[in-house]
Amino acid sequence: MSVFDDIYALADQVEKGSTTELDDRARACRATKEMVQDTKALLESVRVQLSEGWHGGAGEAALKSLDAFKKNRDDQAQDLEESAKSFETIRDALAKAQQDARSKRADAQALQKKSDDGWHGFGIRPVDLAATWARDKVLKAEALVLLADLARVTTTYDAILLIEGQKLRFKTGQVWELAGSEKRNLAEIGAIMLREVPGLAALVAKNPELRDALLHGDWDKLMQNPEIAQKIYDYLGFRYNAEGDFYTTGEHSVQSYLGWRDFYDKLGRLGGMELDETGTDGDNMEFTDPETGKTYRLELWKGKYSNQAFGGEVGFYTSDSPNNNGHFNAAQGDDQIKVTQTIYNKESGEVYFTNDGQGADGTDKKHFWNLAIRTDPDVNPDQLGQRATVEVRDVGLRDRMYAEMVRYAAAHPGDHLTVTKGSDHPPTLSYDWRK
Structure with missing residues (x-):
């Protein structure tokens, strides 16, 4: 498989995601939230009416149960709103990843065309063959850079999916049914974190102030960098x-x-x-x-x-x-x-x-x-x-x-x-x- 095939395969993987489905889930969360809030309002109305006639231990116990049920609806509505926001975050991240993937695919197709045109119809003279081979190596090197860039795009999206998916899976009630796949295992989490290390290391290496802060254990200075601060929060x-x-x-x-x-x-x-x-x-x-x-x-x-x-x-x-x-x-x-x-x-x-x-x-x-x-x-x-x-x-x-x-x-x-x-x-x- 060529480097171009690798780029196309990775782009295909990203483009399979459905932003429409994620948007539907966000809207479903908010629609359910509205139903929950309507139920809460109905409960409150019923409770007010019953409280006027219910007295004694049994009545007070029943009213207390209604209070607890109403509070549960508040908690569920909050979970649903936060889950809708998580789905929207994933949706936006996927949309950006797909846009970047399409751009990288177009760049790769242009490079591949240059490579194919270079080999098509070259003469039999050794100098033509050498020049075409050298030009092809340059184009393949550019394609490798494209592949690395596309890999970073997918890693960034995967990281956001991990973080927001974790939030969703810890929600209770109806949100569990919207959460999707099983939780990632620790090996997957570790792999994603390790893929981020080279990027963070490069960020620190090219910034003398950050490099000095790392050497002296100055976490306040490191955390002032928005990119580092976000990664630290996402994973740790x-x-x-x-x-x-x-x-x-x-x-x-x-x-x-x-x-x-x-x-x-x-x-x-x-x-x-x-x-x-x-x-x-x-x-x-x-x-x-x-x-x-x-x-x-x-x-x-x-x-x-x-x-x-x-x-x-x-x-x-x-x-x-x-x-x-x-x-x-x-x-x-x-x-x-x-x-x-x-x-x-x-x-x-x-x-x-x-x-x-x-x-x-x-x-x-x-x-x-x-x-x-x-x-x-x-x-x-x-x-x-x-x-x-x-x-x-x-x-x-x-x-x-x-x-x-x-x-x-x-x-x-x-x-x-x-x-x-x-x-x-x-x-x-x-x-x-x-x-």
């Missing part, structure tokens, strides 16, 4: 929050695929992290829902991240069974929690920063992982304290989490962890960790 989920002067992470990062295993903490230590961690002795904050059998794990971290940064994390993970061989999934859907985390100086009381749920998709600020890291080499990790307020979906989950945190605090007095219950509407608890 990290994004700079200018208002709070800290880095946080999105829900669709690679970490969301990996879930949690205890040996990840060991990898962190190998990477130069000096962190206080819950569960270092094998006793973790875990509890099980007696009705569903689902097991939950709460993880806390705070301290030094390499020689240049400090901060903290609150992670929440789930498993369908206690027998999970040590692996937990990143919390999704209703299992996600809303966390407001503050990192402060235990000695002076100075507050360094607060992450009130930045990084979460949508507006509910619910996430599986509240992370906040600031670059500053001069902060002593031994002086760091972490306090947080955690909001969960219902009182039962809150009470089980509270009981487990109290148990853990009593079993680990050196952690200096204090826990208090908050309100029931919404269900919250707060803690202060001064290890």
Whole structure:
């Protein structure tokens, strides 16, 4: 197969995609959203009428169920709107990729014609043969450049498809039926990420300031470059929050695929992290829902991240069974929690920063992982304290989490962890960790 055949095959692959189908899915999401909102309005009307006549325990329970159902419609409408936006992002990316593919195909056809015309009817003199061969080599080299450019076009589209597809697959309700194919496996994700490395390396190499920033570990400088910042967010989920002067992470990062295993903490230590961690002795904050059998794990971290940064994390993970061989999934859907985390100086009381749920998709600020890291080499990790307020979906989950945190605090007095219950509407608890 010639280089021209490779170009045409790759262009064919891109052009098979249907922007019309993606547009239809976006419109279907919004149409369903309108139906959901109409249902919510009807529920509200019914609830108002029933509340005037329903009294006592049974009536109040029924009204409470209607309230919960109405809230579920709000959540579903938000999911549908965000999913419509994801389909539109994929549609626009595909349209651009197809336009670029058509352009590269036309360029390749022009080059191939030049090559064919050059060989057609050449004389028998060696000088004619040599000149035609040399010209053909130049044209083939230009075709290889076209092939590389087209490969970058497909990689860019594939990356957007990966990120937006991940967002879609984590949605609940009717959005699952619109999400399409199965989740990518980790090997595919790794391959896509590795394909991006040469482009990022070239970007850094041709910019002396970026090259110097990389050599000195100056991530603030690197993240000021929009292209680098976007790639870091797309694949690792990290994004700079200018208002709070800290880095946080999105829900669709690679970490969301990996879930949690205890040996990840060991990898962190190998990477130069000096962190206080819950569960270092094998006793973790875990509890099980007696009705569903689902097991939950709460993880806390705070301290030094390499020689240049400090901060903290609150992670929440789930498993369908206690027998999970040590692996937990990143919390999704209703299992996600809303966390407001503050990192402060235990000695002076100075507050360094607060992450009130930045990084979460949508507006509910619910996430599986509240992370906040600031670059500053001069902060002593031994002086760091972490306090947080955690909001969960219902009182039962809150009470089980509270009981487990109290148990853990009593079993680990050196952690200096204090826990208090908050309100029931919404269900919250707060803690202060001064290890």
